[in-house]
Amino acid sequence: MLTILFDGIAYGMLLFILAVGLAVTMGLMNFINLAHGAFAMAGGYLTVVLMQRLDVPFLICLPVSFVVTGLMGAFLERTLYRRMYQKPHLDQVLFSIGLAFMAVSSVDYVMGSQQQIMQLPEWLKGRTEWWDGALGMGHYRLFIIAVCAALTVALQFVLSSTRFGSQLRASVDDSRVAAGLGINVNLIFALTFAVGSGLAGLGGALGAEVLGLDPTFPLKFMVYFLIVVAVGGTTSITGPLLAALLLGIADVAGKYYVPKLGAFIVYALMLLILLWRPQGLFSRQGGK
Amino acid sequence: MKVTPSSHFQSQLLQASRWKWQEWVGWILVFAAPWALPSHALIVNEMAIVALFALSLDLVLGYAGIVSLGHAAFLGFGAYASALFAKHVMPDPVIGLVWGMALTTLLGALCSATILRGSDLTRLMVTLGMALILLELANKLDWLTGGSDGLQGVLMAPLFGRFEFDLMGQTAATYSLTVLFLLFLAVRHWVHSPMGATVKAIRDNRLRASAIGIHANAKLAVVYTVAACLAGAAGALMAQTTGFASLDVFALDRSADVMLMLVIGGVGWLYGGLLGAVAFKFMHDFISSITPQYWTFWIGLFLVVLVLVGRDKLFKPWKWGRP
Amino acid sequence: MQKRHLLKSLLVGALLSSAGAMAQDKFKIGLILPMTGPFASTGKQIEAAVKLYIAQNGDMLAGKKVELIVKDDTSAPDVTKRIAQELVVNDKVNVLAGFGLTPLALATAPIATQSKTPLVVMAAATSSITEASPFIIRTSFTLPQAAVGLADWAPKNNIKKVVSLVSDYGPGIDAEKYFKDRFTFNGGQVIDTLRVPMRNPDFAPFLQKVRDAKPDAVYVFVPSGAGAALMKQFAERGMDKAGIRLIGTGDVTDDDILNGMGDVAMGVITSHHYSASHNSPLNKKFVEAFSKANGGLRPNFMAVGGYDGMRVIYEAAKATKGAGGQALLDAMKGQVFESPRGPIFIDAQTRDVVHNIYIRKVERVGGQLYNQEFETIKDVKDPGKTR
Numbered sequence: 001m002l003t004i005l006f007d008g009i010a011y012g013m014l015l016f017i018l019a020v021g022l023a024v025t026m027g028l029m030n031f032i033n034l035a036h037g038a039f040a041m042a043g044g045y046l047t048v049v050l051m052q053r054l055d056v057p058f059l060i061c062l063p064v065s066f067v068v069t070g071l072m073g074a075f076l077e078r079t080l081y082r083r084m085y086q087k088p089h090l091d092q093v094l095f096s097i098g099l100a101f102m103a104v105s106s107v108d109y110v111m112g113s114q115q116q117i118m119q120l121p122e123w124l125k126g127r128t129e130w131w132d133g134a135l136g137m138g139h140y141r142l143f144i145i146a147v148c149a150a151l152t153v154a155l156q157f158v159l160s161s162t163r164f165g166s167q168l169r170a171s172v173d174d175s176r177v178a179a180g181l182g183i184n185v186n187l188i189f190a191l192t193f194a195v196g197s198g199l200a201g202l203g204g205a206l207g208a209e210v211l212g213l214d215p216t217f218p219l220k221f222m223v224y225f226l227i228v229v230a231v232g233g234t235t236s237i238t239g240p241l242l243a244a245l246l247l248g249i250a251d252v253a254g255k256y257y258v259p260k261l262g263a264f265i266v267y268a269l270m271l272l273i274l275l276w277r278p279q280g281l282f283s284r285q286g287g288k
Numbered sequence: 289m290k291v292t293p294s295s296h297f298q299s300q301l302l303q304a305s306r307w308k309w310q311e312w313v314g315w316i317l318v319f320a321a322p323w324a325l326p327s328h329a330l331i332v333n334e335m336a337i338v339a340l341f342a343l344s345l346d347l348v349l350g351y352a353g354i355v356s357l358g359h360a361a362f363l364g365f366g367a368y369a370s371a372l373f374a375k376h377v378m379p380d381p382v383i384g385l386v387w388g389m390a391l392t393t394l395l396g397a398l399c400s401a402t403i404l405r406g407s408d409l410t411r412l413m414v415t416l417g418m419a420l421i422l423l424e425l426a427n428k429l430d431w432l433t434g435g436s437d438g439l440q441g442v443l444m445a446p447l448f449g450r451f452e453f454d455l456m457g458q459t460a461a462t463y464s465l466t467v468l469f470l471l472f473l474a475v476r477h478w479v480h481s482p483m484g485a486t487v488k489a490i491r492d493n494r495l496r497a498s499a500i501g502i503h504a505n506a507k508l509a510v511v512y513t514v515a516a517c518l519a520g521a522a523g524a525l526m527a528q529t530t531g532f533a534s535l536d537v538f539a540l541d542r543s544a545d546v547m548l549m550l551v552i553g554g555v556g557w558l559y560g561g562l563l564g565a566v567a568f569k570f571m572h573d574f575i576s577s578i579t580p581q582y583w584t585f586w587i588g589l590f591l592v593v594l595v596l597v598g599r600d601k602l603f604k605p606w607k608w609g610r611p
Numbered sequence: 612m613q614k615r616h617l618l619k620s621l622l623v624g625a626l627l628s629s630a631g632a633m634a635q636d637k638f639k640i641g642l643i644l645p646m647t648g649p650f651a652s653t654g655k656q657i658e659a660a661v662k663l664y665i666a667q668n669g670d671m672l673a674g675k676k677v678e679l680i681v682k683d684d685t686s687a688p689d690v691t692k693r694i695a696q697e698l699v700v701n702d703k704v705n706v707l708a709g710f711g712l713t714p715l716a717l718a719t720a721p722i723a724t725q726s727k728t729p730l731v732v733m734a735a736a737t738s739s740i741t742e743a744s745p746f747i748i749r750t751s752f753t754l755p756q757a758a759v760g761l762a763d764w765a766p767k768n769n770i771k772k773v774v775s776l777v778s779d780y781g782p783g784i785d786a787e788k789y790f791k792d793r794f795t796f797n798g799g800q801v802i803d804t805l806r807v808p809m810r811n812p813d814f815a816p817f818l819q820k821v822r823d824a825k826p827d828a829v830y831v832f833v834p835s836g837a838g839a840a841l842m843k844q845f846a847e848r849g850m851d852k853a854g855i856r857l858i859g860t861g862d863v864t865d866d867d868i869l870n871g872m873g874d875v876a877m878g879v880i881t882s883h884h885y886s887a888s889h890n891s892p893l894n895k896k897f898v899e900a901f902s903k904a905n906g907g908l909r910p911n912f913m914a915v916g917g918y919d920g921m922r923v924i925y926e927a928a929k930a931t932k933g934a935g936g937q938a939l940l941d942a943m944k945g946q947v948f949e950s951p952r953g954p955i956f957i958d959a960q961t962r963d964v965v966h967n968i969y970i971r972k973v974e975r976v977g978g979q980l981y982n983q984e985f986e987t988i989k990d991v992k993d994p995g996k997t998r
Binding site for chain 1: 805848871
């Protein structure tokens with residue numbers, strides 16, 4: 001059904017924006033960052049606070065959350081994350097879980113544990129129906145798809161057609177050789193981490209309306225981000241994009257057509273894909 | 289007497305596998321605890337179960353080098369298997385324990401096929417996925433498992449027909465400690481055996497190990513299965529001593545908590561899981577009696593500091609700050 | 612002679628004083644709540660209500676000092692059971708209270724029975740809980756009570772075809788079953804029953820399915836946090852414009868977060884046992900005192916369960932002069948009193964709560980959203996037991 005497809009695409013695009021930062025960080029720095037969800041949560045809460053307490057319009061909140069979480073990411077990267085790059089994966093997992101716990105608790109303390117409710121501006125609240133209801137498109141989901149599509153195009157452009165993009169791709173493939181060629185790998189790491197976190201923050205702000213927002217957000221959704229990254233592979237951004245779309249559509253369609261199986265579908269699908277292609281569905285050979 | 293290089297290594301290995309007096313004292317104290325401190329028998333029981341679970345994860349993580357976020361799958365499977373056995377077949381604890389372990393070993397053997405390929409992230413996700421799928425299964429099959437209300441009414445017969453599971457928890461604690469000790473002995477023996485050495489070799493350098501003819505995949509599958517068996521035992525103990533089984537035995541928190549315990553105690557070291565479990569439980573109890581709502585913050589902080597400082601240097605503060 | 616007399620009196624004196632020291636000079640209440648995790652807001656509300664009651668009624672009971680021990684069970688049943696066991700064995704509490712979720716209460720039931728400690732359930736709402744132990748008393752509510760109230764009201768108000776949408780766990784399944792049975796009995800038709808997984812982030816596909824089935828109304832039950840998301844997606848999907856009404860049990864318009872839901876919640880009809888806007892002097896006092904003590908927080912049905920639970924404990928303890936065990940349990944049974952929710956009594960046979968169920972509509976009063984009661988169904992017993 002077209003509406004379900006539409007909803008699935010919207011959900012998938014949202015997941016992509018949330019997870020793309022994680023995918024690139026993993027591919028680039030080989031760092032498993034389980035605190036990625038905390039940046040998303042930060043973006044969401046920032047937007048809620050700005051809108052509720054300071055009456056900042058929604059459209060302004062979006063770039064603000066991007067920039068602020070990006071800066072937070074850059075700061076944390078320089079101070080804490082940098083020391084963790086050479087450590088084994090287990091340490092990275094523990095470190096990022098620790099950070100996630102701290103973030104969850106602090107937000108709980110400051111903002112309380114209940115769900116945060118956001119009030120969208122009027123022009124985003126509508127719905128358009130085509131073909132007598134066969135395709136119903138909520139305006140907010142249309143907005144999400146539009147924003148995420150634009151971001152994806154921009155990201156792909158940066159990656160493939162700019163100097164920074166090719167330096168980034170070189171560092172992902174082999175950071176030692178890239179450094180040997182004179183590329184400032186540290187700067188690339190910092191910028192990439194910042195942009196990745198910023199995108200997560202933006203995703204959190206966009207998603208608060210659809211996914212809900214409470215202090216346990218990072219832990220709840222971490223699994224989904226990891227699924228996107230594991231299935232999509234970490235060597236490109238089209239991989240996670242396709243994986244996120246697949247995940248979104250499978251989840252929504254699954255719950256619609258076979259509600260008894262609900263959450264199964266996503267996990268079973270992921271398991272099967274990973275058993276068939278352990279490097280992820282879309283990785284290039286030779287990537288990490 | 290001429291000391292050849294090989295006999296030197298031999299005596300070194302033998303030395304490592306001998307019991308030290310500290311171990312003797314430690315175990316005696318541990319077994320005395322439920323009787324000397326009866327008001328703490330319950331938490332001793334809980335620590336014993338969780339220590340066994342941590343020991344099983346140590347096999348997977350420390351000795352085989354597999355990062356697993358879904359080890360609770362085996363804990364939960366063992367718990368439900370034994371609980372259902374006690375409820376529908378017979379309430380004898382020991383037979384139920386063996387049953388739980390056997391079934392979980394089968395599950396482990398099946399799952400071991402899934403963790404052999406792919407990167408660390410793949411394995412992380414596959415193990416996590418298994419645990420989550422089992423969780424959903426247990427939820428759906430609520431006619432069997434009680435669904436989200438949990439499987440209630442698991443009444444255990446007295447142990448060996450004589451020792452009742454009392455309210456104080458002393459029988460439970462001694463039972464759990466005995467099972468833990470016996471399984472610990474088995475693992476200890478195994479770790480110091482040629483098989484154990486092989487697995488450690490694979491962990492340290494897989495390529496080299498394969499080069500000298502070790503079938504890495506087969507050995508890893510065996511380790512994973514053995515670890516599943518132990519985790520199943522822990523789950524069975526949990527179901528039997530608490531009298532029920534509920535869905536959260538499969539939850540991500542269980543897998544994550546046990547990983548924390550193992551890390552605190554020290555990975556790759558037999559007593560790591562045991563000491564880590566005890567330390568974690570103490571920390572949890574202590575911190576949450578002070579601040580019941582925000583204890584995750586302090587655990588998080590502890591983790592971050594632990595990793596930044598260096599896991600092996602936690603108990604040597606004079607080494608902090610040095611790379 | 613005098614020496615012997617002195618020795619005797621010393622001995623008697625020593626015995627008496629040691630007996631006095633051994634006797635409990637405190638009345639201990641073990642409060643086990645989910646203070647962390649997804650149901651932390653339940654824990655917060657109940658703790659606040661309990662502390663309010665103690666503040667209002669003093670901390671001396673029948674000459675003993677009340678000691679409240681609050682423990683977090685992180686919503687894990689084996690932890691709840693262990694904490695309850697420790698409270699009973701080590702701290703020797705006179706009564707166990709709290710219990711945010713059904714599995715937690717069920718797991719602890721054997722402890723109550725074995726140790727003869729009364730267990731007051733202040734939050735959990737599945738019917739079968741009070742049958743798990745003869746020592747359990749409930750002051751919260753049961754889902755069947757709320758469901759049945761709505762199933763009686765709906766057919767009289769032009770709602771003939773309904774799709775039921777509940778969260779897939781104990782209370783949800785109870786809510787679905789009792790609504791369906793009563794609604795069908797009253798001549799209505801439940802076209803489809805959908806169950807949403809607990810960990811679900813997105814209601815969209817389920818609501819889409821509801822929409823495609825074209826019922827007169829959709830009957831929902833979700834735990835208190837998820838109500839906001841559900842309402843928003845309901846509006847987003849244009850369901851109200853398609854002529855589908857939203858009815859449900861009061862958990863979906865939980866007072867805790869109702870005001871933040873905005874206009875999407877307006878007009879939603881729910882059935883429940885408590886609304887913060889209930890028009891009685893006792894309730895007004897309660898709401899005001901609660902708000903003041905908790906930074907403007909509005910009490911919800913969880914809080915009133917805690918508040919009434921304390922009332923039951925206090926009155927029972929006064930009747931038994933601070934003793935516990937079977938006597939305390941018996942003094943709890945059959946209590947009749949006025950609660951902020953309305954009149955309430957604890958049925959002596961089933962040990963469950965009997966109270967009014969109100970049909971309410973969400974309206975804006977004085978700039979804030981409230982569940983305004985417009986119909987009352989008196990003295991509803993738990994249908995789960997009268998079978």
